[in-house]
Amino acid sequence: MSKILLLDGFNLAFRSYYGLPDLTRSDGFPTGAIHGWVKTLWKLEDMESPDLVVVFFDEGGSDRHQELLPDYKANRDEMPEALSQQLPYLRQVAELIGFPVVSREGVEADDLIASAARRFTEAGDNVVIVSADKDLGQCVGQSISQLLPAPTANPRLGWRRLDSAGVEKKFGVPPAQVPDYLALVGDVSDNIPGIQGVGPKTATKWLLAHESIDGILENADQLTPPRFREKVAESAELLKLNLKLVTLEFDHDVGVLEKQAPKTNELVKLLEEMEMGQSASLAWDRYGLGLG
Structure with missing residues (x-):
């Protein structure tokens, strides 16, 4: 039986962006979200000791939601340009650490997470969904829990874990x-x-x-x-x-999801390019000599 972490990429990316000051490289390129992202991924590794971590991102909106409700998410502000610039690096950092990154054009990340959770639990694994998204509470069950990140507005609350009883306490229903x-x-x-x-x-x-x-x-x-x-x-x-x-969909094909060896050389090089020297040193300590 393995322990699998399924990460809501955009949910954690926004928290990484808003949870830290507006850090920049010497040439002005924004790096705050990357700093927060690295800290978050390492925090989850240390807290949960998972056998596998998979990161999911939205890709171009959700076709099924748009067909049902053209104004779906239309009230949301545009993603800050500084975060948009850093997104490719967030994906790259996860991949270099050895975490598969999953996204599919027209399919919402929540549906992919729900599908992966069902597949892993049917195989006998325990799943932890890492996201503050309310929709994902419907996935929680005997072998699935939801780990809520500390709110950026009140970080003292810390990380909170919801099992079935926790979901019922939060919403009043199972x-x-x-x-x-x-x-x-x-x-x-x-x-x-x-x-x-x-x-x-x-x-x-x-x-x-x-x-x-x-x-x-x-x-x-x-x-x-x-x-x-x-x-x-x-x-x-x-x-x-x-x-x-x-209501989430649980039948999407999420492909082969397997842990990869960390590419420490490439990870350290990327962190150094972002002028994140301390994180680069910590990466060597965590992963040793990798394949990059």
């Missing part, structure tokens, strides 16, 4: 009902509108009583507070659409 919960309350970060006025407490109460979106719709005339009865019945199509948007 992992299997997370999609139904998100369909009701919406997801502002993804521009998915819920039912106006329905918050976490109301959504949780309805799901505990009626189990699912279908159950809630079938019993719309019994919902409390009564003011929501007509609104929920009229929102049937919205709720069904939302459920499709927030």
Whole structure:
């Protein structure tokens, strides 16, 4: 039985970028996200002692989400140029350490992570999904946990691990009902509108009583507070659409995912080019003589 870490690349990249000052190379090239990224990857190696780490990135948006909701994620700001410049190096650092990097045009990283998690657990492995994304809570189960990075706004909270009980404490419902919960309350970060006025407490109460979106719709005339009865019945199509948007896909082919030997020479060279001398020295200490 192996321990597998599945990393949400963009989630961690943004946290690396916003979690450190605006560091730059002597020529002005931004390096803050690279500094944070290296520290994050090494922190995860030290905390978790994984047998394999796989990093997943979005690639060109999600075709299925755009078809369902053209305004999906349309409310998000453009990626900061300084982070965009560093992204290729984040991928390269991960690969040089020996972590496979997975992305697919038109498929959201969350769907690839869910698919990989299912494949590994079916093979008998334990999986840790590293991301703060709410959608991924639906993957948590007996052999899958979710590791939430320390929030950039409150780093003292530290890293937090969610098992099934942790997901239920956070959302008020077990992992299997997370999609139904998100369909009701919406997801502002993804521009998915819920039912106006329905918050976490109301959504949780309805799901505990009626189990699912279908159950809630079938019993719309019994919902409390009564003011929501007509609104929920009229929102049937919205709720069904939302459920499709927030329910992850578990059947994508993620290819061969195997640990690679670190290419220490190439990693050290890259870190030195970024004028990250201390990290370069630490890389030698961690990985010794590599293949690069």
